[in-house]
Amino acid sequence: MAGGTNRADIRPGLRVAIVLKKDQRTGALTEGVVKDILTKSPYHSRGIKVRLADGQIGRVHAILGPAA
Template sequence: MTGTERKNIMPGKRVKIVQKPHQRTGQLTEGIVKDILTNSAIHPRGIKVRLDNGIVGRVQEILD
């Protein structure tokens, strides 16, 4: 499942995100969502979230 729709993402979900410095390489970081930072319902590049370890990025894949 892709992370472009806010309704699919909620705190506690396991996701893969891309951080701002890794957007060119596409390197993904796995973690658990702590906060949702994007207010809009849909974002074409992925909903921005903060993981429980403090890393911020856009959701590329939902794992649960």
């Protein structure tokens, strides 16, 4: 399970675990498939921001692998 701090490691179609804005205090993770990468910089210390296929937006905490 890799981290999600490097933009080059993330691409649409990957299954990831993200932390939603509302869950930042608790650190609760939400799993989904990446639709769009929203962070423009190649690196972000708190995780690359993505939009999931279901429309939720958050920072990647872990890369789980290819979508099923």
